[in-house]
């Protein structure tokens with residue numbers, strides 16, 4: 508087991524949205540803060556008890572709540588944040604569907620909700636309404652009442668199944 512001194516900083520490497528970044532962190536520093544410090548301010552903090560999911564990113568292909576991981580635990584991992592979804596300015600089908608279906612209001616939950624939706628559709632490309640609701644149950648939204656988010660995810664699932672393979676391995 509690795510033992511760290513108090514106040515010791517540790518060098519970590521993260522690959523975020525395809526770009527390798529190095530930084531020095533205290534072992535207690537949460538991944539969510541480090542991502543935001545690195546400029547990925549679409550990753551939001553909505554609670555301090557791991558409930559809200561506003562901090563959701565993909566880490567090595569899995570959706571994780573970045574407020575409940577230490578940055579050192581993420582060392583050498585591949586992370587995708589909402590900033591990494593669009594390709595050359597073209598929105599990812601999930602982003603497009605959120606826009607088309609009015610699935611956001613204040614937008615604070617949206618980056619985490621979209622990353623969770625991307626993961627959900629990778630795990631289950633043709634989810635039922637119930638599966639969608641269950642799949643985003645770790646992501647809270649105060650504004651929308653969820654209905655339009657569910658519709659957006661349904662629409663995105665159809666788009667993804669109809670093609671656009673370049674987006675299927677986010």
Ligand code: FES
Nearest residue numbers: 553557559560574
């Ligand atoms: S900030 Fe609420 S779950 Fe991470």
Ligand code: FES
Nearest residue numbers: 612616648649650
């Ligand atoms: S759009 Fe405001 S919290 Fe979801």
